[in-house]
Amino acid sequence: MKPIVSVRDLTVSFHGERAVHAVNGVSLDVMPGEVLGLLGESGSGKSVTLRALMRLLPKKRTRIGGSIEVAGQDVLAMRDDQLSNMRGKVVSMIFQEPALALDPxxxxxxxxxxxxxxxxxxxxxxxxxxxxxxxxxxxxxxxxxxxxxxxxxxxxxxxxxxxxxxxLACKPKILLADEPTTALDATVQIQILLLLRELQAEMDMSVIFVTHDLGVAVEICDRVAVMYAGEVAETGTLAQLVRDPRHPYAQGLLSSTVLGATRGEKLTTIPGAPPSLSTPPQACSFEPRCRFAVASCAAKRPPAVALGERRAARCIHAERTADEKIATLEAETA
Amino acid sequence: MFVYLAKRLLYTIPIVFSVALVCFMLVHLSPGDPLVSILPADASAQLEARLREQYGFDRPLPVQFWIWITNALGGDLGNSIANGRPVLSEVLNAVGNTLLLACAASILGFALGMFFGLVAGYFRDTWIDKLATSIAIAGVSVPHYWLGMVLVIIFSVQLNWLPAVGAGSGSWTWTWAHVQYLILPAVTMAVIPMGIVTRTVRALVGDILSNDFVDALRAKGLGERRVFAHVVKNAAPTAIAVMGLQLGYLLGGSILIETVFSWPGTGFLLNTAIFQRDLPLLQGTILVLALFFVFLNLAVDLLQAMIDPRIKRG
Structure with a gap:
């Protein structure tokens, strides 16, 4: 099967008073009928990636590199009229705050x-x-x-x-959802997620679902791409990511949620803050916060290590599981 | 909608009463005796006392106010001291002329202001924006009596295309014979609302374009022309409110322009009444102008409620 959305080495940077390199080499594939979750914290580039798929970013200040192919068409090469023919018909979008996304x-x-x-x-x-x-x-x-x-x-x-x-009025093939449940309260949130899941199956749509909430991602996604500092840290099926995360950031993200945590035990957090994105990354962007970091992490960007079919992590330690890494770390310090 | 209308109408009653009181007080508190201007310098004290009694100026102020307001309710604003004609017909005549001038200027100013504002806001930070913004700033900054005189010098004196003063002879008709008198004062008057509307709409469009729903409109495949139409409809209620206030200012504040062009409107009348200390005429004119303001605001509110569905429920 051919992917309906195929993104290769996407870079997006904004140039205003100061430069922001929001997306730095993202590659994604979405199959027809598949729900991909883009998971990440604020500023990780997930919404920008989504908007780039429809070229909804301000023309003047934005530079887009790499390639985006949607339903067999090169989005970055489209003229304005081709673009607006595609928007709403082939690809549609729902927004975080419906009160602001509808014309009053x-x-x-x-x-x-x-x-x-x-x-x-x-x-x-x-x-x-x-x-x-x-x-x-x-x-x-x-x-x-x-x-x-x-x-x-x-x-x-x-x-x-x-x-x-x-x-969905024009029966699009792809739905882009930009945190559509974030502004809603918990009971409404689950109703909307169930509705989306149901409509997705009925209309056989592909969905790219942006969220910062792992609990939401678990409800709706088939596959997940964890984003950090404008890069895809790790991709895989939902089950692979939840059970066996390989990127230290994905591991940290999982252990900082209540999913699978023991009652009474403190949740672990990731120390530090995400890097400034004023320059494109030259090394592993997670290196300053990573407990497994070694000298080579700060020297050059790690490649995306393939870990099986459509599964990869951008980390030099990707071959080893979290437990193995911790064991090695403890052996060294002992 | 009906309840909203009824409520707004009821609100106007206390406002109208206060306005009447304030304009009566203002006229009577200001210095100067109305009789001085009509009495000969050597008039006897007896004659002065008789006239004072005849006009009712000898009674206590509350009584004068009561008489004036009850007469006014019956449609009688008294007679002009200077020429003896009924104030009401004088004022209504002038109101017609002022309304004509103010409306012409408003339509012109609003149309130009909307156009420049929308274009400037939509093409923000381009040369188009800079040009439109400069025109707007020039519009609000230029003193309009000066602009009026400059226009008269160019178009009446030098080119001899348009008449400089008056409103033509006889009653108004929509023929070139009369319309040519309207052009220069209307253009002069339109300049300020044009500038204000331009600046308001430009800022408004900037706000609207930064909304998520504009992205959502593009995301559903609308072309820029349709997006622009949505922006216009979103900008309209505020622009109309601003224009309504401007129309109010034009109706009341056209003294300078009406004087420069000798346009026989309320401003011109007010000017005459002030210099002649013609109290009944002055009071009547101010009252009518104030009422105008009140009802204009009412009309603007209703119009806004019709365009913007969010207002009705408030």
């Missing part, structure tokens, strides 16, 4: 219909019919009445459902 002065129905009119050349009336159909599909109660509602008249969860209805 248009009704929900108008906003969904607008997309249908744009991509399928239908009339506004047909567009409204599709909007109603979509609102029912995302299970908004009394959908007919909500068609003429403005975003501010709906609750947060309802707005996110409407946003999903809008994004």
């Amino acid at each position: 002065v248009y009704t929900i129905g108008e906003q969904i219909a607008e997309s249908v009119v744009r991509h399928e050349g239908k009339s506004m009336k047909e567009g409204k019919e599709r909007a109603l159909e979509m609102l029912e599909r995302v299970r908004i109660p009394s959908a007919k009445r909500r068609l003429d509602a403005y975003p501010h008249e709906m609750s947060g969860g309802m707005r996110q459902r409407a946003m999903i209805a809008l994004a």
